[in-house]
Amino acid sequence: MPPDTSSTDFSRRQAEPGPDGPAAGQSANEAQAEVIALRVSNAELADQYLRAQADVQNARRRADDEITKARKFAVEAFAESLLPVTDSLEAGLAVKDATPEQIREGAEATLRQLKSALERNKVIEVAPAAGDKFDPHLHQAISMVPADQDANTVVGLLQKGYTINERVLRPALVTVAAPK
Incomplete structure (x- = not known):
């Protein structure tokens, strides 16, 4: 059986330089132009890579800055909503001859x-x-x-509890009915 002379084998032999110089069918100028084109392409890809790296670092820095600002100003809205309460307390304390009923009304409103x-x-x-x-x-x-109620039910409340966004800040302190 004769050796395989498929098209891939033939093109491979054409691309290999012979003893006389560059591959058959390709001049030295064409090869040099191809090397220059590859270098230009390589430089463009390297530039794109560096720009992408810079974009990633900038995005990371902006995200870190936003997180820092969010932590720093997280209580700003909460503090703003408490300012009228402070104003009411100060106004109530500024009244020198308030009656007990007025003090109670002011405290309830506050x-x-x-x-x-x-x-x-x-x-x-x-x-x-x-x-x-x-x-x-x-x-x-x-x-x-x-107690005269079901076991594991609340008998009395000693101190209110609080949640924030469905997370417990402080549990309610309670007394519980003992099993009978």
Whole structure:
């Protein structure tokens, strides 16, 4: 069987330089032009790579700056919502001859303002009523007491709890009905 003379083998032999110099059918000028074109292409790719690296570093730096600013000013909206509460307290304290009823009214109005500001900022009160099921995710049992209600239900609230965006800031302190 004669040796394989397929087209790939033939083109490979043409691309190989012979004893007389460059590959048959390709002049020295063409080869040099191809080398120059490859160098230009290589330089363009290297430039694109460096630009892409710079873009990545700039994006990382901008993201880090944004994170720093977010941390620094995270409480800004919350603090802004508390300023009217501060104003109300200062105005109430500025009145020198207020009656106990006026002081109580002012304190209640200021408390409403404070609760409203907390709710606007997703700080929600946890205040289980007597008879509510004990929830260890929201409540902290201080003691178990005998009671005429189902076991593991809230008997009394000692201190309100609070959540922020459904995360517990402080659990409600409760007493719980003991098993019978």
